[in-house]
Amino acid sequence: xxxxxxxxxxxxxxxxxxxxxxxxxxxxxxxxxxxxxxxxxxxxxxxxxxxxxxxxxxxxxxxxxxxxxxxxxxxxxxxxxxxxxxxxxxxxxxxxxxxxxxxxxxxxxxxxxxxxxxxxxxxxxxxxxxxxxxxxxxxxxxxxxxxxxxxxxxxxxxxxxxxxxxxxxxxxxxxxxxxxxxxxxxxxxxxxxxxxxxxxxxxxxxxxxxxxxxxxxxxxxxxxxxxxxxxxxxxxxxxxx
Numbered sequence: 519x520x521x522x523x524x525x526x527x528x529x530x531x532x533x534x535x536x537x538x539x540x541x542x543x544x545x546x547x548x549x550x551x552x553x554x555x556x557x558x559x560x561x562x563x564x565x566x567x568x569x570x571x572x573x574x575x576x577x578x579x580x581x582x583x584x585x586x587x588x589x590x591x592x593x594x595x596x597x598x599x600x601x602x603x604x605x606x607x608x609x610x611x612x613x614x615x616x617x618x619x620x621x622x623x624x625x626x627x628x629x630x631x632x633x634x635x636x637x638x639x640x641x642x643x644x645x646x647x648x649x650x651x652x653x654x655x656x657x658x659x660x661x662x663x664x665x666x667x668x669x670x671x672x673x674x675x676x677x678x679x680x681x682x683x684x685x686x687x688x689x690x691x692x693x694x695x696x697x698x699x700x701x702x703x704x705x706x707x708x709x710x711x712x713x714x715x716x717x718x719x720x721x722x723x724x725x726x727x728x729x730x731x732x733x734x735x736x737x738x739x740x741x742x743x744x745x746x747x748x749x750x751x752x753x754x755x756x757x758x759x
Contacts (some may be wrong), residue, residue, distance in 0.1 A: 527543070555726070557719065565686070565717065622659075642673070643678055687719070
């Protein structure tokens with residue numbers, strides 16, 4: 519079953535008296551439980567597409583159905599509800615609150631969702647256990663390494679049990695060894711059934727994903743799937759989107 523169905527998405531930004539076409543009729547289907555990377559250089563449209571898929575922005579035209587809900591033209595309050603209930607976000611900058619513990623950082627989305635204190639604490643501790651930081655739950659960000667901080671951020675992203683995890687350059691601030699550890703964690707979440715969409719400019723990071731979409735000039739140019747059994751490419755073609 520498709521979690522993401524995007525048809526003929528366009529996004530036009532007004533720049534003075536000029537229209538900047540950031541997305542040009544993008545078509546994309548992502549099945550529930552898939553793990554894929556969206557790669558492209560600066561200006562390719564990958565970040566714009568991520569913002570639309572994450573309900574952080576609305577397309578100028580086209581259809582976007584997320585988990586069975588047509589979200590393309592929802593108003594801001596409705597989009598906020600979808601984001602909180604359906605999507606988890608991981609960014610290059612960890613966006614952790616410096617003066618609060620790992621557990622308290624992870625609890626934040628649950629606070630916005632209106633859960634009581636006991637349930638918030640229970641779920642936050644479960645999420646930290648899930649990312650291997652159960653023994654660091656009382657630590658503040660300045661007491662954690664970069665990789666540990668990103669794991670806290672991932673725990674915060676999954677604490678609401680979202681259907682979709684969007685990761686925007688999640689390893690950009692990390693060394694190569696720690697980057698591999700974070701990618702292994704994202705892969706594990708994917709194997710457990712979460713849909714993971716990774717946005718990156720780094721081909722080495724994209725190579726961790728079974729499916730890689732390459733964007734250029736606001737379009738999907740290539741959509742390549744890898745053979746899980748052999749590690750090879752099974753299909754890849756230029757997109758007409």
